[in-house]
Amino acid sequence: MKISDITIKSFRTTADRFDTGYARPMPDTPMMQTLLTIHTDEGVEGHYFGGGSHGDAEGLNVVDQQAILWRIKDLLVGQDPMDREMIWKWMWVANVQENVASVIDNALWDLAGNFANLPVYKLMGGARDKVKAYASTYPNIGKPQVYADHALQCKKEGYIAYKIHPHYFWNPETGTPTPGRPSNIKADIETIHLVREAVGPDYVLMYDPWGTYMSLEEAIQVGRELEKL
Structure with missing residues (x-):
């Protein structure tokens, strides 16, 4: 199985946010979201939603999207999507900023889970079925x-x-x-x-x-x- 393409879909949505400058909630704030997909020649895909400010809360900005589609994509097409550690090291050596590298890494984990037909936490060991929340x-x-x-x-x-x-x-x-x-x-x-x-x-x-x-x-x-x- 080889990576065949990376695509990013951008779309407008709203979310409840908070204005830290004036200590007030901002319900239904318009924002841009993104869905990144890593495609393979066997039809298996991996997805990641968001990746900009505050993690999943906002999408990748235009500069980050260009870095993925114009630079990282050329590195990854033709590679084995299961080689996550090697791909991470490539991105680290290439000084890819961490939020962008993390989007790729998470999408590769999702792809592995889809390929194995297992949730990712099971692939990582599955020691817990719940976590504490604060x-x-x-x-x-x-x-x-x-x-x-x-x-x-x-x-x-x-x-x-x-x-x-x-x-x-x-x-x-x-x-x-x-x-x-x-x-x-x-x-x-x-x-x-x-x-x-x-x-x-x-x-x-x-x-x-x-x-x-x-x-x-x-x-x-x-x-x-x-x-x-």
Whole structure:
């Protein structure tokens, strides 16, 4: 079996998104989606949906599509689609950006599952039939108390853990976006204390500041508060 073609279908759709600049939901936001398909000479196909910003939430942009159809396709046509590790190494050596390489890799896994008539998790070992789920926020969902209320709501809905993305590219005092990543140490520390108080001492909490702190001292200051909680 050999790879015979790679195609990408683009289409318009809508999805519920969140405006991190103004802490507000954006229901039915128009966006472009993509479906990538790897074809073979035996008729077996592998698909991947999305691949742009936030993973599956948005499609591949035009530049990424061109990289796949004009460069990666030439590397892969005629190759065995089961040689996933070799193909990944080719893309890595060629400095293919990771989201694009991941789209190809996932489509190859889907193709292997279709060929074997098995779900991919079975091909990878199938040790579990369920996984634990946790709730994760967008950044800037609101002022500190909003995080606490949201965490408690998620706990009541059955999530066993909660991850905070705090305030960045945003001013929590004014509720407006800011350029760069100014640190919001005061609001972030208030947030983590209020969330812990809301969900109780034993609930699992996580924290993802995404490199927002501008100095080692700031990172340590927040880290010490996380350590207490």
